[in-house]
Amino acid sequence: MSIRNSAFSAAMIALIVLLAFVPLVTNGYQLSLAINIMSYMVLATAWTLFSGPTRYVSLATVAFFGIGAYTVAVLGEELSWPLVLAIAFSIGFALSLIVGLSTLRLSGVYFVIFTFGLAELVRQLVTWYEVNVTRTLGRYIFIDVTHAQIYWQLLALAVIVFISGWLIQRSKLGLALRVIGDDEAVARHVGINTTLAKVVLFAFSASFMTLAGAIMAPRWTYIDPAIAFNPVVSFQVLIMALLGGVHRLYGPVFGVIPLVILFEVLLAKFPNHFSIMVGIAFLLIVYAIPRGIVGLVEGMQFSLHKAKGAKA
Amino acid sequence: MNAPLLSVSGLTRRFGGLVAVDGVTLEVRAGEIVGLLGPNGSGKTTVLNLISGALKADAGSVQLRGRALEKLPAFKIAREGVARTFQLVRVLGSMTCKENVIAGLAFGAKSRWGTEAEQAAHELLVRVGLAARGNVMTSELTYIDQKRLELARALAMQPQLLLLDEWLAGLNPNELRNGIELVRSLRAEGRTILMVEHVMDAIRSLCDRCYVMNAGRKIAEGTPKDVLADPEVIRAYLGDADA
Numbered sequence: 001m002s003i004r005n006s007a008f009s010a011a012m013i014a015l016i017v018l019l020a021f022v023p024l025v026t027n028g029y030q031l032s033l034a035i036n037i038m039s040y041m042v043l044a045t046a047w048t049l050f051s052g053p054t055r056y057v058s059l060a061t062v063a064f065f066g067i068g069a070y071t072v073a074v075l076g077e078e079l080s081w082p083l084v085l086a087i088a089f090s091i092g093f094a095l096s097l098i099v100g101l102s103t104l105r106l107s108g109v110y111f112v113i114f115t116f117g118l119a120e121l122v123r124q125l126v127t128w129y130e131v132n133v134t135r136t137l138g139r140y141i142f143i144d145v146t147h148a149q150i151y152w153q154l155l156a157l158a159v160i161v162f163i164s165g166w167l168i169q170r171s172k173l174g175l176a177l178r179v180i181g182d183d184e185a186v187a188r189h190v191g192i193n194t195t196l197a198k199v200v201l202f203a204f205s206a207s208f209m210t211l212a213g214a215i216m217a218p219r220w221t222y223i224d225p226a227i228a229f230n231p232v233v234s235f236q237v238l239i240m241a242l243l244g245g246v247h248r249l250y251g252p253v254f255g256v257i258p259l260v261i262l263f264e265v266l267l268a269k270f271p272n273h274f275s276i277m278v279g280i281a282f283l284l285i286v287y288a289i290p291r292g293i294v295g296l297v298e299g300m301q302f303s304l305h306k307a308k309g310a311k312a
Numbered sequence: 313m314n315a316p317l318l319s320v321s322g323l324t325r326r327f328g329g330l331v332a333v334d335g336v337t338l339e340v341r342a343g344e345i346v347g348l349l350g351p352n353g354s355g356k357t358t359v360l361n362l363i364s365g366a367l368k369a370d371a372g373s374v375q376l377r378g379r380a381l382e383k384l385p386a387f388k389i390a391r392e393g394v395a396r397t398f399q400l401v402r403v404l405g406s407m408t409c410k411e412n413v414i415a416g417l418a419f420g421a422k423s424r425w426g427t428e429a430e431q432a433a434h435e436l437l438v439r440v441g442l443a444a445r446g447n448v449m450t451s452e453l454t455y456i457d458q459k460r461l462e463l464a465r466a467l468a469m470q471p472q473l474l475l476l477d478e479w480l481a482g483l484n485p486n487e488l489r490n491g492i493e494l495v496r497s498l499r500a501e502g503r504t505i506l507m508v509e510h511v512m513d514a515i516r517s518l519c520d521r522c523y524v525m526n527a528g529r530k531i532a533e534g535t536p537k538d539v540l541a542d543p544e545v546i547r548a549y550l551g552d553a554d555a
């Protein structure tokens with residue numbers, strides 16, 4: 001067991017080192033694709049951290065992502081970069097605590113609708129502020145950072161998200177969330193403070209999304225609320241997580257890579273029909289592989305195992 | 313006479329215009345098995361929901377060893393030492409049997425975790441007759457085994473008071489015999505149980521005392537033999553002789 005564990009750790013470290021070399025061997029286009037993949041990797045994994053075990057489907061991803069981007073747009077040139085990231089994380093954490101406390105009493109479709117509404121509300125508020133107070137809708141972001149540096153930051157963040165997720169899964173908090181996902185009434189009656197558990201995890205998940213937005217911001221040079229708070233991002237993260245499979249932490253990886261590439265192709269080939277293509281992809285995934293790729297593979301292994309057992 | 317473990321006084325809950333529980337007063341002493349009977353819709357499950365905090369009372373008090381429970385949220389009541397099973401069995405479908413029991417061990421007043429919890433979970437599964445099924449998914453269990461598992465999860469919390477909501481309902485005669493034996497063995501351990509039940513055999517053989525409810529009110533209390541012979545109880549179940 002311990003040999004298997006250390007072999008696994010060694011393989012993970014080797015993978016991370018290998019991924020760190022990506023910017024040195026790729027051209028500009030490939031690196032930009034890698035950044036996209038890494039960014040969605042963080043978003044989809046952070047999404048799964050909360051929504052996977054609890055089965056609370058959140059469409060607020062872009063609200064936090066956009067807040068991260070706007071934190072950089074406002075403060076990026078004033079303060080040192082680590083401080084900007086720390087502030088982005090704190091804002092994301094504080095906002096998600098407020099949102100969590102006020103909404104996690106909702107369940108099912110009401111929660112979904114509310115999170116979608118929240119993202120739109122934040123976008124409208126920022127738009128209102130920019131139009132009425134600063135009197136210009138867009139902002140320029142001039143921060144001296146290379147694409148390779150953006151990639152490395154995202155990679156580091158992805159590693160942090162995975163390690164946090166792994167630690168949470170092994171903790172009592174992880175079990176509490178799974179109990180909540182299975183049956184919230186049972187969770188309360190075995191002594192779980194369901195509100196606290198959900199809010200804490202929602203806040204962590206949202207803060208990681210905020211950080212991803214902050215790291216990605218310099219790549220745009222120019223942002224306005226429609227770019228930073230584009231609701232399509234929330235839906236894309238959801239599809240990616242569902243395609244990969246949300247009952248395993250590493251599940252979304254298998255959804256992010258094919259879909260980022262697919263969306264890239266769709267955007268290039270069908271720029272005018274992009275939304276409807278995304279919609280069709282969404283439908284196909286939900287109908288054909290409801291438990292995601294990981295669930296599909298595990299299901300096949302399970303029935304193979306059963307067939308073998310029946311023969312023997 | 314020793315002080316009651318649980319004392320419920322003037323408990324009332326309305327759903328819109330319907331008074332589901334109307335001024336119910338009852339007590340359970342340590343080590344007793346007390347039955348809560350009554351026709352369908354008489355408010356028995358609502359009483360359990362009010363004691364365990366699934367619902368909030370409109371009036372009345374619930375005390376466990378003198379500590380007021382009626383204002384506490386359900387998870388705090390669970391930590392105070394009240395565990396329950398559900399009328400429609402509720403096991404955690406995405407988990408193994410062992411994980412279900414660990415869910416009961418991990419969050420109570422005396423939280424257990426890690427290897428200690430694994431060990432305790434195994435012992436509890438043995439206790440309810442699921443020794444070999446620790447790594448089986450709950451979705452593969454039969455109905456009686458799901459009920460056993462639910463009981464193991466409740467026992468895992470080391471409750472001072474165990475609430476069983478029709479735990480013996482829906483079992484075939486053979487399973488029922490096993491079920492009654494299992495509850496009887498809990499009494500031998502000195503557990504205190506308040507059980508909602510319709511199965512008369514179980515009530516006669518298990519309960520020290522019973523309360524009978526009808527239309528939200530308590531209409532009788534006493535030994536099973538006495539309350540089941542009470543004319544008002546018979547009327548509640550069967551209607552008037554001339555009806």
